[in-house]
Amino acid sequence: MKKRSQGATKGQVRQRAKVTAKELLATGGGAWKTTSSLGDYLEQVSRPAIENAKLRPNTQTRYLLALGQLAGDCKAHSHADSLREHSIGSGTRFRALEACLKEVAKLHGTESARQARSVLSKYVLQQLNRDELIQGSPLAGMSIDLTSAKPAARKRGGQALTKSEYSAVLDFLLGLDPAEGQTKPSRGRWSLADRIAKRRNAVELTLLQATTGLRVSEANSLTWAHVETGDDGTLHLGVTAENSKTHRARQVPVLDARVAERLLTRQNSAASSSAYVIGSPADQTIVWNRDNCQKSTTALYLELSEALDIALLKTARTHLWRATLNSLLLDQVSEVVRAAFFGHDTAINRAAYTDLADTSSMVTAARRLRAV
Structure with missing residues (x-):
């Protein structure tokens, strides 16, 4: 496969060529690269994966909501650590994923963050593995404290009318x-x-x-x-x-x-x-x-x-x-x-x-x- 690299100097051209070669070897020349937008990947790969999965309607709705929270698609809050602004390479580092999940916990509560982690693992990281963009899961075996913004517990048994x-x-x-x-x-x-x-x-x-x-x-x-x-x-x-x-x-x-x-x-x-x-x-x-x-x-x-x-x-x-x-x-x-x-x-x-x-x-x- 032939690719042309350009730059202001020969050194810059060589550096860019090496980066491109490494990318091609890692992805096999596929449509997605580690420099591709992770936000685009969420919309074009992860979202269809959820929509086409054999899920109950309510579960599918919750998973799509969790995916939107990971991407920062939230009208009520500003998500500074969402995955949308990351490239696939930067957004799949553990610290980036941890910051995103902690932000979801802070803004939307512990249970939402736990669901977001499940969606992240199954419908984002697994898909990236299939496309040979990452190896393994950065979250595997890693604990993340998502309880810092745990909402107040609901009254046991609920509330009833007289x-x-x-x-x-x-x-x-x-x-x-x-x-x-x-x-x-x-x-x-x-x-x-x-x-x-x-x-x-x-x-x-x-x-x-x-x-x-x-x-x-x-x-x-x-x-x-x-x-x-x-x-x-x-x-x-x-x-x-x-x-x-x-x-x-x-x-x-x-x-x-x-x-x-x-x-x-x-x-x-x-x-x-x-x-x-x-x-x-x-x-x-x-x-x-x-x-x-x-x-x-x-x-x-x-x-x-x-x-x-x-x-x-x-x-x-x-x-x-x-x-x-x-x-x-x-x-x-x-x-x-x-x-x-x-x-x-x-x-x-x-x-x-x-x-x-x-x-x-x-x-x-x-x-x-x-x-x-």
Whole structure:
């Protein structure tokens, strides 16, 4: 392979030629060199590697977020030690990698930094090894203290609404007209009907979670094919192993008949059984965008906090319902059945030697709560 080197002096030409020769011998003349931008490599090699990997949607989203933090793609913070400004040669030195991970820990917390290290090892350094740009991993066997910016621990068991607050939220949402207060946008492609559909989505997703304890990702992945009505009239929602955070399929009853009726009314307007129970406001056959969903429900929770004078709703979000149901049914349903209902991991003896299929006690207890 012939390459031309230029310089102001013969010595400079020789030096540049030697560097080029060393680069060619190291990379075999491939497209990437150790002098190439590491930021470009992250976008053109690491990102597609994550997108094409067989990962669960939520895991893929977290890994892409971690990759962005490594690259310094953050609107909220300035990343002085990101990998984007490095060449592959300088950015794969241990000190550069350590500084980047510590900065992620400082700005985004310990858990984010740990995920960033996993992404860095598997989707950056391993790819660089495949392209013969580095040998081995600079992080192998090296410890990095990522706990300096560890966020305050969350309250054990989460935070829950009281029984009266929980009832007030359900009553308020069930009596809410999604069209009330909505006006036609002055411009843009969204119509008044779109705005109403978006608000209806937020209300009915909240009702669904409040009476089932489903995680938001589980609730948003439900299609009408996963919905069944039992012999006793109870509406059951099927969470598949693929959509469950713990990879365990389970049947979850809707614990309030009024909400079940609301969902069945929604089902009557569904295009098909493959449509989502809570799909995109504009097209129920498409999954509701995660960011749009979060913004809509956050606005609704703040509205609930103001209208019902419940301070917890200013900060708590969708996991609130799991903690609330678990707390309200604490003395009425065994821990093992509750663990199965919410899809938590349980101790081996409980999982292996207890029948977790029958959730009728959850339904009975929930009805008793309303009767008191």
